Structure formats: C-alpha cells, structure tokens
Amino acid sequence: MLTKRREQLLRFIVDEYVRSAQPVASSAVVRRYGLPVSSATIRNEMARLEEDGYIVQPHTSAGRIPSDRGYRYYVEALMRPQEPPVAVQQTIRHQFHQAAGETAEWAQLAAAVLAARLSYVSVVTAPHAARPRLRRLQLVSVHDFVALLVLVLNETLVLQHTLMLDRQLSQDELNEVAARLNSLYAGRAVDEIRAMQIEHLSLEAQTVRAALDLMESEGAESFGEAYLEGLREMLREPEFAQGERMLALMELLGRPNLAKAIPLARAGHQEVTAIIGSEHPDDAMQQCSIVISRYGGPSSLRGTISVVGPTRMHYPKAVSMVRYISGIMEELLDAYFG
Amino acid sequence: MLTKRREQLLRFIVDEYVRSAQPVASSAVVRRYGLPVSSATIRNEMARLEEDGYIVQPHTSAGRIPSDRGYRYYVEALMRPQEPPVAVQQTIRHQFHQAAGETAEWAQLAAAVLAARLSYVSVVTAPHAARPRLRRLQLVSVHDFVALLVLVLNETLVLQHTLMLDRQLSQDELNEVAARLNSLYAGRAVDEIRAMQIEHLSLEAQTVRAALDLMESEGAESFGEAYLEGLREMLREPEFAQGERMLALMELLGRPNLAKAIPLARAGHQEVTAIIGSEHPDDAMQQCSIVISRYGGPSSLRGTISVVGPTRMHYPKAVSMVRYISGIMEELLDAYFG
DNA sequence: AATTAGCACTCGCCGGGTGAGAGTGCTAAC
C-alpha cells in the first residue's frame, strides 16, 4: 500500500506523462504541482516508487515514466473517470439519433465517434445474437436465375444472400417455397433446425443450407463484422513516429491478426476492463493498452466495444467514453428490440 | 524523339531503378547490361537524357533516376506489358469463381487480388448503374414497427433500407403496398418516377422517398462503396519509410480525401491509363502514380479499378494486372447480367 | 526522522569535423 503522498505523486506523474509524452522530472512536479516541498523530497519519494516498481527511468538522469504496474495502480485506485461533458453527450446522442435502423450502422458510428473523441483506434463488433432464431425468410426474384434470400431473425437482424438457381422461377413459385419453409422452421434456432433433419430437394435444400450458414455465422462473434476506426489519428502519437513501429501496429491491427490483438474474452459485461501493455499476451502489443467492454443483454444481442491506444493513454477519458458509448448501444438495442 | 540507344538506356534505368530503388550509375549499366561500350559513353548519353528531362540526379555524384517525364516515355513507348503468367491467371480466375453472387464481393475481391499481386494500394469501386431502373421493390416485415425495403434494379443490383413505420403493419399489408407501387413504377428510372409526380400517403410516400434516394445514390459513382486494399504492403516501399510520408499517404487515402486522390474522370474505358507523379493535380500525390481503368459496358453496370503506388512503380506489371482484372470484372458482369 | 541545499556525476542530444566511397564531368587521346 502506498502512502497518500506517493499516491498523489504517482497520479501526477501519470497525468503529466500522458499529457506531455516526456519523462517527468522532480523539479517539474514542484513547479506545476505547487506542493510545499522541495524537488529533493520528490526525488526521494520517486526513488521509493521506482523501488516498488511503479515508475521507471528510461535512462539515468532522465525523469520518470510510469511502468505498466504504475498505470495499473492508477487505473485501479487513482484516476477519477470523467464523464463526458454534457455538450459532448448531447452531440453524440444526436449523432446516434440520426442513424436509426441498421445495427451495423450503430457499430460503425460507435467506432467513428470513439475514434474521433479519443484519437485512438477503436474496434467495435456489430451486435450479434448468441443463439439466433429464425423469424421469417423470404425469397426475392432478382433475375432469371438469381434470387435473393432475406433472413429475418428474432433479434431483428436482417441477413441476405444471393442464390444461383438451377432453373428459372417466378416470384410466385419462390413465395411458395418460402411459405413452406417458414411454416416448418419459423421460430426455431439453428440447432433445432438441424435436429429436425428434414430432407429437401433442389431449391429448398439450397435455401435451407444457405440460411443455416448465415445463422451460424451470425451466432459466432467475429471480427468479420468489426468496425475499426482511427488508425490515422493514433499514428500521430509520438510513440509511433518511427515508420518501424507504425508498420508493426498496422500489421497487428490488420484483419487476419485482429483476433490475436484483441482478447474479446477479457471483455466484462457492464464494467469496463483495461489491459495494460505487458498484461497482453501478445508481444507486439506490449506498447499498447486496450480498454474494452461488452454491450447488450446477456441473452439477446451482444457485441464488444474497445479502444486500442498507447500505454500512455488517457485512461480516464478512454474508460468513461467506452462506458458511455457502450451504454448508448445498450439503450439502442433495448429501445429497438427490447 | 530519342535515338535507339538512348531509348534502351532509359528503359534500363527505369527497370533498374524500379527494381533496386537506388539511383542507377553508369558503371552499373555496363556491368549488368553488357553493352559493348564503356561507362564513359553511357555517361555522355545520360547527360543528354538529363538535358532533355528524362532523368535527373538526386545530387551531384549520384546515379540517375527517371523523372516523371522519363516514366511517361517509358510507359508510352518503351515498356512491354507482361501478361500475368498462366498459372497466376488460373489462380485468379479460380478465386473469382468462388465468389459468385454479390457484385460488391467481386469488387472487394478484385481489390484484394490486385493488392496482393502488386503490393500497392488498390481502389476498386463497386459496379453501379448509370441510370438504374426499378425492376421490383419488396417490403419485408422485420419487427412490429420496422420493415425492410428491398429494391431490385434492372441491372441486378439489390439495395436495402430499413424503414421505421408509424403503425404496426402485417406482412400482408406490406405486400399490398409493394404490389401497388410495383404496378406503378416497375421498369422506370429515377427521373421518370419523379416526373410522374404521384402523391402518396404515409407508408407509400415513405417507401417511394427511400426508394428514390437509394436509386439516386446508386446512380452516382462514389467512393462510399469503394474497396481499398494493400496500404500495409505499400507502406513497406522504401519511399514511405519515414513516418512523415506514411502519415501523409494515409491521410490522403482516407475516406474523405479519396475522391481528391483518384481522379475517376481520367479513367478511360477499355484502355488502361497511367497518371504519373506531377501529372496529378494534387500536390500530395506528386510522389505517387495511379494506374486506372474503367470496367463494364458503357450503358449498364460500370465501375473503376485503380492502383496507387510510388512513381517508382512496376508499370508493366501494374498495367497488365489492372487490365487483366478489369477484363475479368467485365466478363463477370456480362455473364451474369448480359 | 524527515526535509533540504549543494554538488558531482551520468547520459542523451547536437553540431562540427573527418575520411571513405561512390559516381560524375571533363579533358585529351584514340
């Protein structure tokens, strides 16, 4: 346990380092903090904090910067999350108000807002149903040999897929097929439909296969439908100034690697979780922190919302912003599908 | 007009510089090219080429690199486009074979293939109909107060939009509305529908408004539905090694700026066009070249396919690859909607 | 026991200087 003064000092070092990206010197503390002590005292305290592993020196005769452990302590015990100002809240609410309808659009908007407000990378996975049920399917004739399969799921998700037909079918015929399949399968989940083991022929079989595929891919949370925003903004941070680091980061946040970079499993529901630097299993992420949260009800539509930034991240802002946006997503889901 | 030998020399300088990214020295020419002349002769010829503006020296006592004019001459008169090897062609065809159906998927695939084969940035706009006609619209009930509007256009494009309803409507009622609107508007283009000036109430009006909006946005070629791929690969090129340039490039190729970066108007149909460095109006693109082509029939579905790379680009590969993929897109469109 | 003034010490950064190497342009000879 840290003394009161050391806590204050650690907090100041984190705040100051986050602000300036420069190691914090003892004299800087006295000057800007205005404590009634001298820099020598601060130096002594700093030595203790370093001994305990909360801060480090990049080299002898430089100021101190927080270690991952220091950030952890800061996030856990020191920082006061700052709610976004009312004006900002209103702006954001307004933005979401405009994008009614598509859940995917909400996710995209959430990513955009988050990136814009924080200047870090945001990754938002679109809401997905853990165990989707078929509400109704519909076949729409598109062309002589092409039909569109539209799937409406219980959780108000609409999926579509183009079908290539063996023979020409009129809309009426398609309607018939759809009606028959609906009477069989409406209201059921993937596993139930599979369990029924009904044999179908030609178009029916093709439709059922496509529908099951779609529902299954919906059931699994994936990064295929994730929205990533703000790479450009984040690359302006001084820690990524060298091309070397930039490339590494881009590599890491590219589609195929995204799953490795962001451990969805660590996202808690309701509460916001931070993963700081070396706490992340992947070596490439040692310089980065993640602030992540799940949104949506436990049973119905769920998704995750996360921010990836340098360990020198503005945690109060990041945490509260993620919490706020996460809350909005929850509200939206509730309002539309509650 | 250049002498035969100077042409050869220019070609070699371009080839070599593209390969090595290093200024080409006179001695290197003799060594690797094996001409029965000495480096002094090459130096004399180089001096002439420089005088005429085809090559430049980064500084005294460095080799030569091609100027934009030099590249232009090379592209116009010197290079022989190399068809992709048969094996590669087959692989690509196979990839496209797998992605049947959605035109947007073709575009995405085209972008991915192009980026993978060339290691430059590829930008492909999805096929869009210049003057789309409504084939049929359909309303699908999704939720109590939510319906999905599905628009099938003559050119086999499917668009969808979620509608928020004022009151609860059954699928039967929705079908009725759709049927009425179809009987009125099927087969017509945006301008025709507008010209009819029919007054509608509530849901009908809402549907028509949404449908017109969708069709209009489809009619305009935009970067909203453009697929961009390969930024990571391209940033490995030595000219972008400094973080400075990387950021500039990313800035430039970000969504809002994409239209400024890629002048779609300069894309010719059938033939592939190159825009080299300073030929581009925007200052930020001086270091880059664009290889661009339009695909699709002149009347029906069209799109553009382009590659953005450093001016030190492998033009033969880029041009022939763009041409090849462009051809495939054309074939696909023909096969499905011809 | 905690604080502080003073001071020596360490280390990164910056500017200049230097030497090697690469490649040219020029001149004079072929």
Place this chain on the structure above:
DNA sequence: GTTAGCACTCTCACCCGGCGAGTGCTAATT
C-alpha cells in the same frame, strides 16, 4: 564517336566534445 584517366563533388557513417537536464548522494537543518 568512343574511351581512359583523373580531379571534383557530394553523401554517409562515424567519432568527438560540449551542453543541459536531471538525478543520487551527502551533509546540514528543522
């Protein structure tokens, strides 16, 4: 028109030394 030879130029990498920032330690003070 071509070529050998050579002086010249420019970059790059390296080293060096001074400067400034900031520390750690010691001894004195409260």
